[in-house]
Amino acid sequence: xxxxxxxxxxxxxxxxxxxxxxxxxxxxxxxxxxxxxxxxxxxxxxxxxxxxxxxxxxxxxxxxxxxxxxxxxxxxxxxxxxxxxxxxxxxxxxxxxxxxxxxxxxxxxxxxxxxxxxxxxxxxxxxxxxxxxxxxxxxxxxxxxxxxxxxxxxxxxxxxxxxxxxxxxxxxxxxxxxxxxxxxxxxxxxxxxxxxxxxxxxxxxxxxxxxxxxxxxxxxxxxxxxxxxxxxxxxxxxxxxxxxxxxxxxxxxxxx
Numbered sequence: 001x002x003x004x005x006x007x008x009x010x011x012x013x014x015x016x017x018x019x020x021x022x023x024x025x026x027x028x029x030x031x032x033x034x035x036x037x038x039x040x041x042x043x044x045x046x047x048x049x050x051x052x053x054x055x056x057x058x059x060x061x062x063x064x065x066x067x068x069x070x071x072x073x074x075x076x077x078x079x080x081x082x083x084x085x086x087x088x089x090x091x092x093x094x095x096x097x098x099x100x101x102x103x104x105x106x107x108x109x110x111x112x113x114x115x116x117x118x119x120x121x122x123x124x125x126x127x128x129x130x131x132x133x134x135x136x137x138x139x140x141x142x143x144x145x146x147x148x149x150x151x152x153x154x155x156x157x158x159x160x161x162x163x164x165x166x167x168x169x170x171x172x173x174x175x176x177x178x179x180x181x182x183x184x185x186x187x188x189x190x191x192x193x194x195x196x197x198x199x200x201x202x203x204x205x206x207x208x209x210x211x212x213x214x215x216x217x218x219x220x221x222x223x224x225x226x227x228x229x230x231x232x233x234x235x236x237x238x239x240x241x242x243x244x245x246x247x248x249x250x251x252x253x254x255x256x
């Protein structure tokens with residue numbers, strides 16, 4: 001259960017971004033506590049402790065709010081505390097899909113439509129998802145993009161930069177983002193790239209004193225993956241998994 005102090009901080013944010021129906025959800029605090037418990041522990045919905053209310057209510061609220069974009073709005077609200085744009089960091093990670101997510105029955109549509117709906121695919125690491133984040137100078141998540149596990153991180157970079165609230169001074173990323181066109185895009189937006197070239201490429205400027213800060217986004221992923229539902233994907237749809245990422249990132253922003 002959320003403590004009084006935690007709920008006092010979280011409640012106005014949840015009230016500001018949740019759908020407003022004719023009647024508010026019964027015992028919102030218990031329901032949000034159940035949602036957090038399930039995703040932090042990676043348990044089945046049915047395993048939610050009875051003192052946190054009916055498991056089906058928590059499941060329905062989480063899924064319905066994920067489809068409505070509530071968790072993305074929650075992440076945006078906590079960022080009003082101040083995004084540090086001196087440096088921003090791009091990084092991606094592979095998330096293995098649990099059999100409950102990977103075992104979803106295939107639905108109709110083209111492969112592109114299925115990729116958008118499910119964001120699941122097979123890579124050398126197995127069946128899963130590629131999750132990409134853009135983080136601010138303090139190592140806090142600003143936005144996410146997810147794609148099938150075999151997808152490259154670079155196509156997600158420009159859409160992530162477009163979600164920044166302003167123009168950063170430096171854009172820091174690893175060799176997976178090396179691209180002449182991408183560097184030109186960064187210069188064109190008024191920022192500077194700190195992206196090392198591949199070993200077979202010609203040298204480019206990548207100040208070491210800037211690039212050495214990239215461990216901040218790696219530490220961000222380490223904190224987010226303390227949530228079992230981030231370290232392993234249990235959600236069948238891309239929308240629900242994106243909701244888990246945004247919820248975990250919002251709680252990370254609220255840490256003292």
